[in-house]
Amino acid sequence: MFVTFEGSDGSGKTTQIHLLADHLRTAGHTVLTTREPGGTRIGDGIRQLLLDLAHTEMHARAETLLFNAARAQIVAEVIRPALAAGKTVLCDRFADSTLAYQGYGHQQDIAELQRLIAYATGGLQPDLTVYLDIPPEDGIRRNRGRADGDWNRLDAQELSFYQRVETGYRQLIAQQPQRWAVINATQHRDHVHQDIVRAVQPKLPALAPSP
Ligand code: TYD
Numbered sequence: 001m002f003v004t005f006e007g008s009d010g011s012g013k014t015t016q017i018h019l020l021a022d023h024l025r026t027a028g029h030t031v032l033t034t035r036e037p038g039g040t041r042i043g044d045g046i047r048q049l050l051l052d053l054a055h056t057e058m059h060a061r062a063e064t065l066l067f068n069a070a071r072a073q074i075v076a077e078v079i080r081p082a083l084a085a086g087k088t089v090l091c092d093r094f095a096d097s098t099l100a101y102q103g104y105g106h107q108q109d110i111a112e113l114q115r116l117i118a119y120a121t122g123g124l125q126p127d128l129t130v131y132l133d134i135p136p137e138d139g140i141r142r143n144r145g146r147a148d149g150d151w152n153r154l155d156a157q158e159l160s161f162y163q164r165v166e167t168g169y170r171q172l173i174a175q176q177p178q179r180w181a182v183i184n185a186t187q188h189r190d191h192v193h194q195d196i197v198r199a200v201q202p203k204l205p206a207l208a209p210s211p
Contacts, residue, residue: 001205002083002124004094006169007132008162009155010139011185012192016132017090019193020200024088028207032082035092036070040077043070051152058153064102064113068120071095075121088204094126096172104168105161125179128203130196131169132185136162 003020005013014035021031038047046066049055071094082089095117103110134142140162143155173180181199185192 001088001128001203002079002091002126003088003200004091004096004126004129005132006093006096006100006129007185008134008136008139008166010141010143011132011134012142012189013092013132015189016130016185016192016196017092019189020196021090023193023197024200024204029204030085030087031090032078032087033090033092034074034078036074036094036097037067038070039074039091040070042073042077046070046073051154053153053156055153060102060106060108063106064098064108064116067098067102068116071098071117072120075124079124086205091126094129095121096129096169099172100165100168104171105157105165107164127179128200129180130199131173131180131182132192133182134185136166138186 005017007013017033021033024031036043037050038044046069050058050063050066074091079089079091098113098117099110102108103113136159140159173182181196183192183195183199187195
């Protein structure tokens with residue numbers, strides 16, 4: 001089963017993926033967690049190119065292609081083999097991020113992006129996408145307050161950009177509501193976790209009884 005996590009920057013995806021992974025492992029599932037951009041040696045190299053604050057000249061199309069190059073690599077090298085081995089794959093961002101950020105945020109053509117994503121993924125789609133829902137202002141505040149100083153080129157956008165991204169996510173959810181679980185991420189992290197477990201549980205494959 002392939003589960004992706006989406007949401008504004010600062011919505012708590014990373015924390016929640018780890019909590020869910022621990023929960024699923026305790027229940028006996030074999031879980032692989034990964035993230036985009038990155039998750040492979042080649043993808044991590046592309047991530048460095050994308051995040052580098054010095055790369056102020058990066059063209060929007062180059063950025064889109066780099067995200068999708070990293071995606072093609074992680075799908076082929078990590079995600080498809082893990083799914084074929086029966087693992088539950090939890091991925092921090094996937095193709096919906098390209099539609100929300102490059103499509104709605106940077107206003108690139110959605111139909112062209114969809115063709116590019118289909119090429120990069122070979123048509124792989126998540127079984128479930130968890131959307132951590134917080135107002136973009138809160139996400140920005142949380143992100144800028146991070147103690148790790150993890151500020152990068154992709155964080156340097158204005159509020160109106162994040163508002164377009166949020167609008168984009170809402171449209172994507174409205175187009176395929178059965179694929180998405182929208183979770184109120186302004187709650188305490190334990191409540192967010194419980195809501196995620198409730199959304200994921202019914203979709204999990206049944207476990208074989210232990211021998
Ligand atoms: P990251 O440091 O992983 O942060 P976050 O916790 O917000 O996921 O940064 C990823 C950034 O890349 C984030 O701002 C969203 C952006 N992004 C895109 O613009 N397009 C994409 O296709 C992907 C996967 C990410």
